[in-house]
Amino acid sequence: MNILVCISKSPDTTSKIAFTDGNTKFDENGVQYIVNPYDEWYSLVRALEIKESLGGNVTIITVGNTGDEAIIRKALAIGADNAVRIDAEPIDAFYVASQIATYAKKNNFDLILTGKETINYNGSQVGGMIAEHLELPYVSLASKLDVAGNVLTLEQEIVGGVQVVEVATPVVVSCAKGMAEQRIPNMRGIMAARTKPLEVIAPESLDLFTQFEAYSLPDAKKACTMIDPMNMESLVELLHNEAKVI
Amino acid sequence: MKTLVYINNNHFSAKASFEAVTYAKKLGGEVVVITYGDSTGAELLGAYGATKVLVDSSLANADEQQITRLVASAVESTGAEVIVFSHDLVAKAVAPRLSVRLKAGLVSGAIALPETANGFTCKVNVFSGKAFATVSVKTTVKIISLLPNSIQPENIGGSAVVETFNGNTGESSIKVVSTKKPEGNIPLPEAELVVSAGRGLKGPENWGIVEDLASALGAATACSRPVADIGWRPHHEHVGQTGVAIRPNLYIAAGISGAIQHLAGVNGSKVIVVINSDPEAPFFKAADYGIVGDAFDVLPKLTEAIKKFKNAN
Ligand SMILES: Cc1cc2nc3c(=O)[nH]c(=O)nc-3n(C[C@H](O)[C@H](O)[C@H](O)COP(=O)(O)OP(=O)(O)OC[C@H]3O[C@@H](n4cnc5c(N)ncnc54)[C@H](O)[C@@H]3O)c2cc1C
Ligand SMILES: Nc1ncnc2c1ncn2[C@@H]1O[C@H](COP(=O)(O)O)[C@@H](O)[C@H]1O
Numbered sequence: 001m002n003i004l005v006c007i008s009k010s011p012d013t014t015s016k017i018a019f020t021d022g023n024t025k026f027d028e029n030g031v032q033y034i035v036n037p038y039d040e041w042y043s044l045v046r047a048l049e050i051k052e053s054l055g056g057n058v059t060i061i062t063v064g065n066t067g068d069e070a071i072i073r074k075a076l077a078i079g080a081d082n083a084v085r086i087d088a089e090p091i092d093a094f095y096v097a098s099q100i101a102t103y104a105k106k107n108n109f110d111l112i113l114t115g116k117e118t119i120n121y122n123g124s125q126v127g128g129m130i131a132e133h134l135e136l137p138y139v140s141l142a143s144k145l146d147v148a149g150n151v152l153t154l155e156q157e158i159v160g161g162v163q164v165v166e167v168a169t170p171v172v173v174s175c176a177k178g179m180a181e182q183r184i185p186n187m188r189g190i191m192a193a194r195t196k197p198l199e200v201i202a203p204e205s206l207d208l209f210t211q212f213e214a215y216s217l218p219d220a221k222k223a224c225t226m227i228d229p230m231n232m233e234s235l236v237e238l239l240h241n242e243a244k245v246i
Numbered sequence: 247m248k249t250l251v252y253i254n255n256n257h258f259s260a261k262a263s264f265e266a267v268t269y270a271k272k273l274g275g276e277v278v279v280i281t282y283g284d285s286t287g288a289e290l291l292g293a294y295g296a297t298k299v300l301v302d303s304s305l306a307n308a309d310e311q312q313i314t315r316l317v318a319s320a321v322e323s324t325g326a327e328v329i330v331f332s333h334d335l336v337a338k339a340v341a342p343r344l345s346v347r348l349k350a351g352l353v354s355g356a357i358a359l360p361e362t363a364n365g366f367t368c369k370v371n372v373f374s375g376k377a378f379a380t381v382s383v384k385t386t387v388k389i390i391s392l393l394p395n396s397i398q399p400e401n402i403g404g405s406a407v408v409e410t411f412n413g414n415t416g417e418s419s420i421k422v423v424s425t426k427k428p429e430g431n432i433p434l435p436e437a438e439l440v441v442s443a444g445r446g447l448k449g450p451e452n453w454g455i456v457e458d459l460a461s462a463l464g465a466a467t468a469c470s471r472p473v474a475d476i477g478w479r480p481h482h483e484h485v486g487q488t489g490v491a492i493r494p495n496l497y498i499a500a501g502i503s504g505a506i507q508h509l510a511g512v513n514g515s516k517v518i519v520v521i522n523s524d525p526e527a528p529f530f531k532a533a534d535y536g537i538v539g540d541a542f543d544v545l546p547k548l549t550e551a552i553k554k555f556k557n558a559n
Contacts, residue, residue, distance in 0.1 A: 013487060013506055017376045037488065094345060094352070119487060119510075121372050121379075123354040128310070128342030137311055137419040140339040153423070157482075159254065159335050161427030167420045177488055178481070209351035213367060213380045224520070224530050229539030232551035235519070238535060240555065243517045245496040246439070246463065 001056035001147065001169075003047045004109040005080065006100055006126065007039040008062060008090065009071045010119045019215040026120075026215070035071045038115025038175060040078070045180035047113055048079045050147055056110075057081050061103060063088055063096045069198070076193035077185035083196065088203035092210045093121070097129030099203050104134060110150070110169040116141055116176040124174070131172040139167060143178030247275035250326035251296065252317050254336055255283035255308075262332040262436055264294050264399035269392050270330045271295025271400075272359055280320040282308055282415075285408050292406030294399060300324075300411035309420040310339040316413030318347050321387065323411075333391040334435065341391045351383035357396040374487060374510035394436055395493050395516075434483065437466035440494045440515075442485065444470035444508075446501020446522065446541055450478035455545040456500065462552040468492070470502045486511035498548075500541040504529025521545070 011017075011031045018027040034040075047058045060075045061084040062068055072083045086099045104112060112134075114127035124140070131138035143162070144155035150169045155162055157176065185193075227235050239246045249270040253263045258281075270277045277296045281288065285301040292299075300320055305312065317340065321329060329344065331337035333355050345352040353360075353368040357378070360368040367382045368390060434440065441460040447453065453467075460467045467483060474484035485492055487507040493514030500521040502508060509532055512518070520533035521544045530536045537544055 011373075013374075013510065017373045019377070093342065093354070097342070097346070119374055123342075124338040125342040125345070125352060125354050128339050129346050131311075132314065132343035132346035137309065138339055138343065139420065140310070141335060157335060158425070160433040161425060162482075163425040164423040165420050166423055207384075209345065209349070209383065209385050210353065211382050211384065213382050215372070215380075216378045217376075218378070221532065221534075224533040224536040226536050226538065229537050229544050229547070232544070232547040233554070235535060235537070235548065236551045236555045239496065239517070239519075243496070243534065245517050246552075246555070 001050055001054055001110045002108060003050065003056060003058045004104060004107075004112045005039065005044050005047050005058060005060045005075075006062070006112070006114045006130075007044065007060050007071065007075055008036045008115070008118050009033040009064060009068055010036040013119070017217070023215050024213065033071060035074055036115050036118050038117065040075065041182040042175035042177065042179040043113035043115055044075055044078060044080065045183050046145055046175060047111070048183075049180060050111075054147060059084060061086070061100055063090045063099050063203070065089065072198060073193050074185065076196045077189040078183050079189060081196065083198045085198065085200050086203050087200050091208060092212070093123050093125035093129060094209045095206060097126045097133065098206055100126070101130050101133030102204055103201065104130065111152075112170070112172045114172070114174045116174050127172050127174040134170075134172070136170055136172050137167050138172045138174075139165060140174045141176045142173050143176050145173060145175075145179060247273070247328070248324050248326040249273050249275050249277050249328045249330060250317070250320055250324055251277060251279045251330045252313070252337070252340070253279050253281045253291065254334070255281055258287040258290050260436070261399060262334065262394045263291065264401075265394065265397050266330050266332040266392055267291050267294035267296050268399045269359065269390075269397050270328070273328055278320070278324050278326065279406065280317055280411070282313075282316060282413065288408050289405045292404045293401045295402060296406040299406045299408045301408060302411050302413040302415065304412070305415060307418075307422065308415060309418045310336065310343060312415035312418055313340045314343040314347060315415045317344055319413045320411065321348060327387055329387070329389045331389070331391040333393050337391045341389050345389055348387050349385060350387035350389050351385040352389040352391065353381050353383060354391050355393050356390045357393050360390070371514065375491065375493070375514040376510070393493065395438065395495065434466050434468055434485070434490050434492055437492070438495045439463050439465035440468050440492060440496070441465045441498045441500075442468035442470070442502060443473070443500045443541070444502030445472050447473075452542070453479070455542065455549070459498070459545050459549045459552065462549045462556070465496075465498075470508055499529060500545055502529060503527050504532060
């Protein structure tokens, strides 16, 4: 199977979230970037497992600038065969998905995997957009993926439950927890990653649909009101009269 | 101006649907709903401001590609300029597809009405609820996917006209083999009140006191990740960065330390109550009300107090 795995960077969860330039830019000062966990732990690892059992090739793709090559090397060290970087600022989901779709159109992938969402913008948008560009079916939030010939059987989360579906390749799938177990790259993988091919492609120019104009932080939380564990009536009264939530 | 609201089949009396229609109504133009399947009860949405409900009753089940075609046909036939979804799992797959199909900018996870004085901008949650962003939409047709619990539904009375509609949805390319829905429970992402517990509860046999409180309140139950990982609770209850993100009105957490990855999924809650035996537990920093105490004593006492309150009101 010829598999394309979309990977993005995201700030490490312990990163301080702050903004600069009059609150128009994310403050990257001291921020440690990691491979978005859904992309690394679930989609990439499942793609590798499929390749190991059925043969094929795993290409990773990211829309980002030179600074993102560290996360690309990490994904190569885990086992991807080759990498593509579309050399552009990932402005919004539409921009990212359009760039990836353009690349995918020129190459025949049986399976395109994304993560459930990026943990910075949480849009869950890129996978569906790629699918529409390529006019392919899209199975979102899959927690299981099995392959038999050109038919995939997937388990996916739906509103209020889970369902099992079957779909023929080519298809776009977004991956959630349950899909695979995290892999830690070993020394051999890290060495091999240095010489694996990384193709850098210029982006196509596009009209933008949306733009992030400004950011803000939630109001500082007021200090927690402590309540006597023996007096739950007072908590109920505060929840009713002060917080007005019951 | 017309606004089109997509409502899931048979979700005509769901709070999330009332929110989406109310939101559309507040945009100022005429509100038309598009849905499919059985239309029983669809006229109800008129009470929240919809004048018309278009139903493609030729479809019983639809995959997201078909729903995308359905909504696109309805946009074409109504000339709607704004399309509103409730940000659920269907919307997360359909809205991005529709954005590409209609060349319409998408605001994913809106938490407020747009500002239209100068362009069209909308506030969304970013960085797992740790920050907000203002997104401007540059396209003529705009799509907004509204986070649940962001707006109060307003029942203004009235009833909508229900009309059949042919969405030209084509064939499904995805075959559903089986579906499992946990019974009875309130689905976590939609719940307004949530009671959650963590490793501090010591074992699955102790969850009775959590469920008692949840049922006294009419709340959904949730848990921390280790609890789902060890199998004390089902996976769909796991909230946090790698689980479900929720933003209920009230989140009660017992025996959960408040690790940053847990907070990422719950810090959008309006009010947080933390019960923990350790006064130094990090969760207290994110709480509105805190109780330093043993969950095994506090939870039953709180359940009693809630029952007393419910009986009196
Ligand atoms: C990449 C990554 C992603 C993660 N994603 C998630 C996620 O999505 N969701 C999530 O929850 N976690 C997640 N975690 C794990 C997270 O870091 C914490 O380990 C986890 O949330 C801790 O769960 P806990 O609070 O139930 O357990 P503990 O940390 O063990 O805390 C138990 C708490 O119970 C208290 N306690 C003990 N006995 C009692 C008692 N009798 N009465 C009252 N209180 C008592 C203790 O004081 C303690 O504060 C993630 C971790 C990583 C590294
Ligand atoms: N800049 C990017 N480059 C490559 N893939 C991306 C990028 N941003 C997002 N993705 C993919 O799209 C998924 C969903 O992202 P999002 O729509 O931002 O929540 C991620 O898990 C990635 O697989």
